Amino acid sequence: MGSGGARKGAGRPKGQGKYKEPTKPVRIPESMITDVMKYLSVKGYRLPLYASTVQAGFPSPADDYIEEQLDLNKHLIKHPTATFFVRAAGDSMVGAGIHSGDILVVDRSLEPKPGKVVIAAIDGQLTVKRLSQTSKGLYLKAENDQYKPIKINEINDIIIWGVVTSVVHKV
Amino acid sequence: MGSGGARKGAGRPKGQGKYKEPTKPVRIPESMITDVMKYLSVKGYRLPLYASTVQAGFPSPADDYIEEQLDLNKHLIKHPTATFFVRAAGDSMVGAGIHSGDILVVDRSLEPKPGKVVIAAIDGQLTVKRLSQTSKGLYLKAENDQYKPIKINEINDIIIWGVVTSVVHKV
DNA sequence: TTTTTTGAATAGTGTACAGTATTCTAAAAA
DNA sequence: TTTTTAGAATACTGTACACTATTCAAAAAA
Known part of the structure; x- marks a missing residue:
């Protein structure tokens, strides 16, 4: 059962991990680990900004009416x-x-x-x-x-x- | 020159690293590495909030007049x-x-x-x-x-x- | 033939370990 | 004695490696 030579095309496909992309180990100070995890889980607090001229219907990430993705901290705090x-x-x-x-x-x-x-x-x-x-x-x-x-x-x-x-x- | 037994008390002192505390390697998706680095460098965007009844003088992190440390994202975005x-x-x-x-x-x-x-x-x-x-x-x-x-x-x-x-x- | 099995193949993940940086002190030198 | 120095001691840091998870397809079974 099941043996023999090469299995071309076999293997786990890319983009199946938690983040759908390659990762690298980065050293994080222990007190910030949970914060960084949360920051990652919300994708850096980048949330959609809708223009008020948007048409009716329920907003969704796939929506074309999104003006941009915004991180309030970055938007409001330049220095x-x-x-x-x-x-x-x-x-x-x-x-x-x-x-x-x-x-x-x-x-x-x-x-x-x-x-x-x-x-x-x-x-x-x-x-x-x-x-x-x-x-x-x-x-x-x-x-x-x-x-x-x-x-x-x-x-x-x-x-x-x-x-x-x-x-x-x-x- | 310089040999012999133990050197009690020798060694690099604690808290000399970049973050002054122990670190752990955490895997970060490649696209977020620079964001996370920036997030760390600004200590998670936690900035001082001063009450307006604060006394005169220049505000400094050592100030006793700080009401609290605030992260706008966390403060404004609960869900x-x-x-x-x-x-x-x-x-x-x-x-x-x-x-x-x-x-x-x-x-x-x-x-x-x-x-x-x-x-x-x-x-x-x-x-x-x-x-x-x-x-x-x-x-x-x-x-x-x-x-x-x-x-x-x-x-x-x-x-x-x-x-x-x-x-x-x-x- | 069709279905099932099992090891090959490959990506994802955590962490042990090796190498670096820094400080201290006993021994050597002055 | 005082000064210098080599190596001991210990913390910091990046990443190689081992292990896991997942999928594929050849071979075996039905």
Whole structure:
């Protein structure tokens, strides 16, 4: 039973493994192994982004209406070592779409140019304001008329922490 | 020169490696190796979240003012296999903090209960609306008085795709 | 002939092991 | 004595290798 010479074409077919492609052993620090496994199992958190002009029907991975595949971390965080989050408080920036309780993504490697929304420490309190250049100097302005602009000078102790690049709002 | 017996206490000290902790080889699909390396190099995108009541001074990892370490993906996406993104269009939901161009995180494993903001396909167009239960039935309501509520029934072809859990707004 | 069996063939997977890097100390040299 | 140095000690790291899983087809059986 069953013997003899070559068996051309025999063998396990390619792409039958867990990942349907070749793998290589990579050393992972023990504390990150479960995280990396999860990261792999969700394919690096790349999820479909649909345009809102998509036609009806149930969305599926095979859908042609997918605008692109998106990883939120990569999309929102361009400089991971220079980025941090701040939880917003107050309603001084609702005009910029920032509500109390939102998480702000702040990049401190970006230059705080006029027009940008920045995080600044004013007299020991973190605040979100828009940087504004006028003929009288640089100001921090709220996007809400009830708040007065604050002039940036050497007298008041203002430190700009970084530039707000996006806002995460829970509905 | 240099010979003889034991050298107690000799040897390379622990925690001198790239990751300062023991590692284990894990097989990674080839296409994901660079992604996983990057993921490791940024420690899984866990970045500090500061409370806005933090005191002045420059934020540093050693800071005591850190509320927690956060991974946006994990924070915003509870069911990766059931989650997708939709780019919002129009101003019908500004009241809920949703602006045109925002990226909506949509979880279709959550039950679309009344009060929740949902993504629905109405006559072949994706829209964001709040689900509302009245004595006259279920409605999709905009958070903007200029839009009329839409009744959900068998006549109009309405499919609810999922529940919006959060909104990402670029400033 | 058709069906079944069994070893060949080949891909997938985990880990042992060899080689490298680093530090320490006893012995040799100064 | 102090300084230098060769080898001992030990952790880090990549990958070769052994083992497993799967499929195929020639030979055996029906």
